Amino acid sequence: MEVQWTVRLFAGLAERLGGNEVRVSSAEGGMTAGKLKALLAERFPSHAGLIHASFVARNEVYAADDEPLESGDELALLPPVSGGAPENAGEDELASEDGRFILTYKPLDADRMLSQVIVPEHGASLVFVGTTREWTNGRRTVHLEYEAYAPMALKTMRQIDDEIAAKWPGTRCAIAHRLGTVPIGEASVVIAVSAPHRAGCYEASRYAIERLKQIVPIWKKEIREDGSEWIGEQQESWNPTAPAAE
Known part of the structure; x- marks a missing residue:
């Protein structure tokens, strides 16, 4: 058969x-x-x-x-991720039920994400904002375009939060990623983290962005003055199933 x-x-x-x-x-x-x-x-x-x-x-x-x-x-x-449109392009935003993991065509709101992680027992919080830069290795970028396998992207964002909670108990994480066209100077990703103490907060924030680039099915197309390119296709050894680096 x-x-x-x-x-x-x-x-x-x-x-x-x-x-x-x-x-x-x-x-x-x-x-x-x-x-x-x-x-x-x-x-x-x-x-x-x-x-x-x-x-x-x-x-x-x-x-x-x-x-x-x-x-x-x-x-x-x-294909290898470069970690950014959901399959239902009619929706401006897709989010987890608790609002901590978001894919959106709208501009990102760092304060909104920070509010998702602030709790009374935490004394430290950080917000990482990744923006579209204009120049890379002497080549001018016009804008970026992001695409995502949306339902799986939300699942893997949640996975990152689970991994962080296991490594730094009590730590909370929230992630928002922009979809579609992101102009120069605008944010493509916002990661908010809070923890009982600042050391764990710094470590968890760095872990979150590196892990996002490894496992979340989001792709970035760089539109330049001299052409365009999907970033990530050059990663011949990409392995999202590998354990996270310590």
Whole structure:
């Protein structure tokens, strides 16, 4: 019996492979995430390098290459992240139920995110704001464009908060990321952290932004005066399933 999967594509992969999804068929049984990538690399040989550097997401969770795939799985092929539009572009904002994790087309509000983490027992709080810079290595950026696998992005933001709470007990984290076009000087990401003491607060804030860039399925396209480029595609060894660095 033959099984058919629809694989969603994002960022540079969607552009290179000619659409937002691709269909793959295989005999029932024996299909793995690694075999799926091999089939796609065979079908699109000129983009094999990027396909092999990408990760399959199975039901909104990163899948190792040896993980089996089953009929009915929701699949996506995610290129290396550069960690930024949800699939429902009609919504201006998507947020977790508690409001601590947000994807939005609207300008970010640092005070709003800070209010999500302030609690009476904490004596330290920090807000990290990442903005669009105009010049990088002598090349002028016009603006940035962000795209995300929205439901999985919200899940992995929550994962970061869980990891922080395990490493620094009691610490709270809130993350908001901009989608769509972000002009020069505007914020693309806001991370708010609060903790009982300042040392843990500094450490957790740094951990949050580095982990976001590693595991959250958000992609950044840099629109420059001399062309455009998806940032992250050059990461041949990207592995979002690897343990977080200590």
